[in-house]
Amino acid sequence: MTHVSSRQKITIKDVARKADCGIATASRVLNRSGPTSAESRRRVEEAARELGFSFSAIGRALQSSRSMTIGCLVPSLANPVFAEAVQGVQEALSKTGYQLLIASSNYDGEADCAAISTLLDKGVEGLVLTMVAPERSAALDRARARDIPLSLMFHDPIDGLPTAHVDNFEAAREVARRFADLGHRRTAFLALRFSSSDRSRNRYTGFCDACRACGLPDPALIELSEAEANTPELLATLLGKLDGLTAIFASNDFLAIAVQKAVRLRGKKVPQDLSVVGFDGIEIGRLLDVPLATIETAPDAIGRQAAQTLLDLIQGKDCAKQPPLPFNFRAGATLAPPRPEFRDDDQGATWPPSVHSLETDLKQG
């Protein structure tokens, strides 16, 4: 029988005493880290078992300066994309004995700086990060100064840091091309937290780039507030102001679905009156009555790759720069040609309309 529930934590010293040997011997036996006689092995193992001993990771970390812990920072676990990525990191790590210390910034640049500092103080051996502003973070510099291995998730390559990501720019270009091929001209890009997401910005840039290349007018940029994103009625009002818009690219699938709700609220139909394409490729999208057209990504794979890169870095491997992970355009019933009367853009209205005025209007309304 395993022994009592000593509310005293038992240390290797207790084991040594019980096995009647020195702590060095006990350590060597339990770690199989040196020569030991069969007899002491037996005694130590028995003592450890009876005492229910297990090593203190803290003592170990202090002595070896290896915490066996890696830190992970994401904006929020409430976003399933990040949550899945962290799960991926977790899975890749679990086989290696590393533990995951997590933090979330709530999309606040100050907070993610502070979080990194805390993680560093805890002695993490590496960091997997998705940040608000990776370009210029004091905490990040601190990590680099200490030579702590770093691995980014979702960010496009910055500063020579390894990053597991999909090519947001290219993916967005693909969407623009699909729009153009179907005859759309007046498009818009819908974003939430545009300023705190380089990913979103890169998608917008790529979208603009390909629109231009395809001869389309620039897309309207619509930056949603939290409230607008969560209130279909507000979204509907907003859409009402975009006269002649036939296709919208939402920076994530949740927004894409919210847009459809807003469209219905206005008595219109997707895709007849407005085509919608999302981003991320969440599973639910394909189960919908009108399956969502979207860019499929694999957040868990991103997490796994980031973790693997970090492990390589920790082991001193000079890991070659990983290419972006593949994305896939998923066709869906939310994307179709515009009504014929909109194919020729000769209505004289200017496009894109001013986004600023839109927001102002909304706040005044």
Place this chain on the structure above:
Amino acid sequence: MTHVSSRQKITIKDVARKADCGIATASRVLNRSGPTSAESRRRVEEAARELGFSFSAIGRALQSSRSMTIGCLVPSLANPVFAEAVQGVQEALSKTGYQLLIASSNYDGEADCAAISTLLDKGVEGLVLTMVAPERSAALDRARARDIPLSLMFHDPIDGLPTAHVDNFEAAREVARRFADLGHRRTAFLALRFSSSDRSRNRYTGFCDACRACGLPDPALIELSEAEANTPELLATLLGKLDGLTAIFASNDFLAIAVQKAVRLRGKKVPQDLSVVGFDGIEIGRLLDVPLATIETAPDAIGRQAAQTLLDLIQGKDCAKQPPLPFNFRAGATLAPPRPEFRDDDQGATWPPSVHSLETDLKQG
């Protein structure tokens, strides 16, 4: 300017040397933990700043036996419900200086036992857990033996352990009552990972209980495999075998949406041919073309409550047993009365059909 990037980690000893004082004084200044002269304060603070010093949490933990870390275990962060809960824990903790060490079990009872052990070894000061089998876990016993504060999430009360949860049994009863009120008779409960989820089992029990109380025949219990849950075609086949079924209660919203897809695949309609109610209350559900009827819960609130309880426990507060968090039945267009011909259940077919044969059939087909 802050000083160089010494790839040597700098300790309080370095600060003391630079400030030309003993480490005790440096410690007192930096921790404001004792009397210090204005002069030494100045010198120490300056030295610390110039060196870019910050305390090693590991050294601190070893000496004070307070790791300022709490451990968290959930089945998987890929499930948004758990992810949101962890985010809630995170938020409640972030204000307190505690860090979160996370682990996930992938719905494997062995794994979650092992994970708890690892967390314990890391010296966590408390544990927030959602387990596969909380009733009898060796690791859990180990935690209790060590007097490590414990706080459960989602589980119904067990063994006197504090748990943040909604009353699954009652919530499920409410669904049954809604079905009965509308005239449904032949119902089913759809579950994924039934055996590893006490929550799911409690919902089923409550559902059965209220069906009986309302004079309905027992619901059919349908346990889905992973493959069935993710393949609408398989689900459709399965549904085809449930003759006369008019209402289905899915143990989560994702399944509820998948069921609708399957129904459409069979050329039928929700809710005309089959009413569907989900569980969890994910946001997307209300944005759908046919808004999902479901039980709304607040996973983030569950996480926050669990964290708060744990903090109280750590501080020795004898926290009174928290009542279950409220749930809310969200009406939706997926729930309606059955077709008239099904209201009187005089078709002679036995209900519920054997679930076992269903599964067997499926595997043979």
Place this chain on the structure above:
DNA sequence: TTGTATGCGTTATCAC
């Protein structure tokens, strides 16, 4: 093969 002693970074005790 084994045990003693040292140090990892902190804090706390206790003399000064």
Place this chain on the structure above:
DNA sequence: GTGATAACGCATACAA
């Protein structure tokens, strides 16, 4: 006010 010094739990160099 201040500064040695002893823990904390562990691994290891070194002496035996």
